[in-house]
Amino acid sequence: MLQYQIIPVTHYQQNCTLLWCDQTREAAVVDPGGDVARILAEVERLQLKLTQILLTHGHLDHVGGTAALVQLRQLPVIGPHQDDMFWIGMLSQQAQMMGFAPVANFTPDRFLHEGDKVMVGQAELEVFHCPGHTPGHVVFFCREAGLAQVGDVLFQGSVGRSDFPRGNHQQLVDSIRTKLFPLGDAVKFIPGHGPMSSFGQERRTNPFVADKHYG
Numbered sequence: 633m634l635q636y637q638i639i640p641v642t643h644y645q646q647n648c649t650l651l652w653c654d655q656t657r658e659a660a661v662v663d664p665g666g667d668v669a670r671i672l673a674e675v676e677r678l679q680l681k682l683t684q685i686l687l688t689h690g691h692l693d694h695v696g697g698t699a700a701l702v703q704l705r706q707l708p709v710i711g712p713h714q715d716d717m718f719w720i721g722m723l724s725q726q727a728q729m730m731g732f733a734p735v736a737n738f739t740p741d742r743f744l745h746e747g748d749k750v751m752v753g754q755a756e757l758e759v760f761h762c763p764g765h766t767p768g769h770v771v772f773f774c775r776e777a778g779l780a781q782v783g784d785v786l787f788q789g790s791v792g793r794s795d796f797p798r799g800n801h802q803q804l805v806d807s808i809r810t811k812l813f814p815l816g817d818a819v820k821f822i823p824g825h826g827p828m829s830s831f832g833q834e835r836r837t838n839p840f841v842a843d844k845h846y847g
Contacts (some may be wrong), residue, residue, distance in 0.1 A: 688824065762807035
């Protein structure tokens with residue numbers, strides 16, 4: 633079964649997540665935005681074998697520690713969708729804009745597309761391409777665990793910003809309502825920032841995407 637540990641990182645308090653298979657102890661780090669030493673300390677504390685980096689999208693607070701982790705652990709970088717490469721290619725500009733120290737560039741080893749699968753040990757993650765916050769944003773879903781890693785698509789009581797370059801609010805709403813909500817009300821999700829929630833709770837109460845606003 634897939635297990636998880638959320639590690640808030642950087643002054644943005646972005647939810648970096650360790651996902652691991654409890655049978656093999658193989659782990660992936662999702663969206664390592666920074667504070668790499670803290671992430672690796674948690675890997676050691678949990679006695680995990682870190683095998684890959686998974687990225688939901690290309691914003692610096694989610695990818696800022698990627699190059700450092702690759703250098704330290706020689707890990708493959710999986711995701712996001714290739715449409716976010718323009719964000720990854722602008723890391724120096726993002727750092728200046730967001731008040732981060734400069735970080736090294738990197739190129740993902742594998743871009744992801746709708747319907748792809750990623751294995752973490754024996755646990756399978758399904759990939760959903762969910763544009764709107766960024767054009768290449770992806771979501772990871774473990775059907776067995778009823779758990780989704782949604783990045784900055786959906787939050788408890790809110791949704792991701794769509795006013796960045798190549799953002800699109802209608803695309804964002806469509807991604808949530810046509811791809812995520814059909815996965816089931818009981819599915820819990822880890823957002824890119826803030827507390828966890830469930831798709832059912834957001835369908836009932838989220839002022840941006842609740843059912844009552846869409847007939």
